[in-house]
Amino acid sequence: MVEDVNACRLEVTDLSVGYRRRPILNTITFHPPEGKISLILGPNGSGKSTLIKTVAGLLSPWSGTVTLDGVSIGGMGADVLARQGICLIPQGNALFPFLSVREHLELYAAVLLSKKRVQEALELAYEMFPLLKENRDVLANRLSGGQRAVLALSKAFLLKPRLVLLDEPSIGLSPKVAEEIYSHVGRLREDGVTTVIVEQNVQIALPYADDVLLMAQGRREFEGTPEAMEQTGEMYRVFFGREKETSGGR
Numbered sequence: 001m002v003e004d005v006n007a008c009r010l011e012v013t014d015l016s017v018g019y020r021r022r023p024i025l026n027t028i029t030f031h032p033p034e035g036k037i038s039l040i041l042g043p044n045g046s047g048k049s050t051l052i053k054t055v056a057g058l059l060s061p062w063s064g065t066v067t068l069d070g071v072s073i074g075g076m077g078a079d080v081l082a083r084q085g086i087c088l089i090p091q092g093n094a095l096f097p098f099l100s101v102r103e104h105l106e107l108y109a110a111v112l113l114s115k116k117r118v119q120e121a122l123e124l125a126y127e128m129f130p131l132l133k134e135n136r137d138v139l140a141n142r143l144s145g146g147q148r149a150v151l152a153l154s155k156a157f158l159l160k161p162r163l164v165l166l167d168e169p170s171i172g173l174s175p176k177v178a179e180e181i182y183s184h185v186g187r188l189r190e191d192g193v194t195t196v197i198v199e200q201n202v203q204i205a206l207p208y209a210d211d212v213l214l215m216a217q218g219r220r221e222f223e224g225t226p227e228a229m230e231q232t233g234e235m236y237r238v239f240f241g242r243e244k245e246t247s248g249g250r
């Protein structure tokens, strides 16, 4: 059962992993700050999702280490890690089309919480997200994209996880709805939960980030504050493959 603890220290060191025999991550080191929001940015196919899937236990490291509060978790199964308080919200939200909102919440809570706490968790979710209460009997396939994103995100609050991993929470959402989702994500930092987000929508996510990992072709190109990243011009180089022109442009 997950206790009411949150901030935790994730340390990924020299991690290499791939699919079958194909290497994807190449000696990645990533030390997100405890209780803060870290953003993983990089071009398509650079290995961002592969990194968080490995942390969540869906892939086993080929070499290198993944530790949580100093304890090695690399290679432990996703089910074990979920019980240790790692909450992965995958790209596309992984909802069941023919289950209602309430059934999703019960399912999330029942996996990790005692029977008594399932009801408490549901009440908490309804209080935090009134739209879930209003739509509690609606099937997931009848929800809007924004409502589905909120339903998936509610897991990160009702389970009181130690580490939240979000894979592209703004994908497919209008700017207004994506902004709403990020305002909820900001509450995770207020609660001191260590949060790691893979995102393509730099504009919307960067203001929420305390730390950024920039990746390209399975390698770490930069890790530091958004301000430091801005100063180095590293993001431009990673995404455009050349230095940003700072003066004399048209």
Ligand SMILES: Nc1ncnc2c1ncn2[C@@H]1O[C@H](COP(=O)(O)OP(=O)(O)OP(=O)(O)O)[C@@H](O)[C@H]1O
Pocket: 019, 024, 042, 043, 044, 045, 046, 047, 048, 049, 050, 051, 198, 200
């Ligand atoms: N299940 C899989 N089996 C084999 N190869 C995979 C699998 N998942 C991803 N890959 C490959 O691994 C590489 C990295 O993919 P990954 O999804 O981690 O990148 P990403 O940076 O998250 O990309 P995007 O921003 O497009 O989501 C890609 O070349 C992809 O084709």
